[in-house]
Amino acid sequence: TEVLLACCPADYSASAIARAVEDCDAQLLSLAVTGMRDHRGFPVVALKVNVADADGVARSLSRYGYEPFFTGSRPDSALRHRAQERANELIHYLEL
Secondary structure (H helix, E strand, C coil): CEEEEECCHHHCCHHHHHHHHHCCCCCEEEEEEEEEECCCCCEEEEEEECCCCCHHHHHHHHHCCCEEEEEECCCCHHHHHHHHHHHHHHHHHHHC
16 A cells, blocks of 8 residues: 655654554555655655555554655455455355
8 A cells, every 4th residue: 555645854754654654553665755745845755555554554644743645555456356256255145
């Protein structure tokens, strides 16, 4: 899952960001300062974390004073396929 956050350059700390991610039992897979800027001109930091839903990570980052503005993940075809199989199994049982 990817998270984008805006950060004042004076408040940027990779270790604090990693701690905020790890506080909600997630692993920080990558961290990069991008060339993008938010509406105030603050740099945008891109994170990749190992959770399916990054809402908890975003809340933790907010508690640490960072401003996450995007969380999302790319659809995984294997996960989608497994979810479809489970839905089909449920429908099969309901039809019995």
